[in-house]
Amino acid sequence: MIVLDPNGEKLNLMPLNVGPSHPATHGCLRFMAAMDGETIVASVEEIGYLHRGFEKMVERGTWQQVVPYTDRLNYCSAIMNNIAFCRAVENMFQVEIPERCKVLRVIVNELSRINDHFVCVAAAFQDLGGTTPFMYAFNPREEIMCIWEKLTGARLTNSFARIGGLSRDSYAGFEQDVLAALNSTEKALKDLHACLDRNRIFLDRTVGIGKISAEKAISYGWTGPCLRASGVASDLRKDEPYYDYETYDWEVVVGTQGDCNDRLQVRLAEIEESVKIVRQALKRLTPGPVDLVDPRIRVPSHKLAYQDMEGLIGRFKSVYEGIRVPEGEYYCGSECANGELGFTIISDGSGHPYRIKVRRSLLHSMNSSKAVSWLTPWPCFRVSTLLLENLTDERTYYWRCPICLEQSFEVRPSGAAD
């Protein structure tokens, strides 16, 4: 394929179709790439192979019924997403959740972050040709998955948070399990660093690759570890603290180069910080209630419902009619594993959300791939935006290749008319 570059020079490129890959593999998307040897010179991306209609579906149920849908926004850190949603609604009620609930949410939040980062780092290495890190990272991850299993009954799309509390308290032996998982996490981190930090092949494929400047990253709306890798110390847990994150002793990790290597190393370093937070949180975990006692927000327990008339009415009303969130419009973002997960919530004061718009953290990184992938090898994309579940609610968008003139390189959807 002969094309002209922006300076008018002729290039002989090879068009390569990548994907669409299966949803169970990371990244259900399709790329049409123009290759010069092993280098991508231009790419046209197509997203939205799994349009699930999250935003429309949640309008049909009650507020509490939104929670399980939020798991699916990122299945590697599902609980973190339902906590983010519950926090937004609780802010609209302007209520404080009980102390034990806060601490438990911090613990599961950070364990989710560890899980998510491990999957991202491990799968990125897999794409780069190394399978060993996968084994190192998945040992502690399995321990955390076992904790999820005991805590929620599910391993993957698990719901734990509820508006005004948690689905249940932690189980006996939870603290020991978490401590054991943290120890394995630290061991895995050592192994991973030993495996990667001075690995020539790995460094060649990540250092200086897919660089993005802080200004560009901000303009593209990058948040989370990808933005921090570009040197911006932005973390909602510090900037707009919630759940007493500001009182824990931990640091915001930032990179210096904004390349693939930084994005991976920031994630590994964030795992260390999360371990620090969880260790401190475990010490703060004291017995107490995990739910708000307010039938207008949190469904009364079975025990109350069977013994108390008010409890029975509260349970009936909140299950059948749904809790009534104050009327109004609100945007609330929380720091999730891959950046800011935000909900624009429009409530008409009824038992159902009127409209919920999700701000997906990874859509932004995806959007910028045309800026990042310019003259960079393939793996950079995987590293910057590995988990694309957040994208799957999007419809397909088409880009015309920035480098190709005269539509010489045009992507058309399969089955579309010529």
Next chain:
Amino acid sequence: MTVEEILAALEEKFGAKREMQDKWGVTAIVSASYLHNVVQFIKDETGIKFDMLVDIAGIDYLTYPNHEGPRYAVAYAFKSMKNPGARIRLKVLVSEEDLKVPTISDLYANANWYEREVYDLSQGLPCPEAPVALDERLPASAVGTAP
């Protein structure tokens, strides 16, 4: 300069109004014709520079109880990197007669996709004039707006 002061400046300069429905943050209702200027103002000219576009949401008030005013709205959420924690939302009301909202994709690199998402997905709101031809937003087989 606080966010409240910026809101006051928007009210004075651009005739913006505070959105009373947002009881938890600061939202200004601006007219579509001023949107681009307002966004440029909050991005570059205020003390707090809202340099990140966080989200754009399309809203259809068709079945909203007792709703008065235009049927549609497009809500923009911004945050500042230089002043962590500072946020502002802008809202443009869009009537069915005039379904046009100017694009801000020249100011924020991520605006384009969001504007197209508003067009494609937000309950039939055919809206911001993202700088792409209409036929590029959806597959060639798609006719009309999104269901």
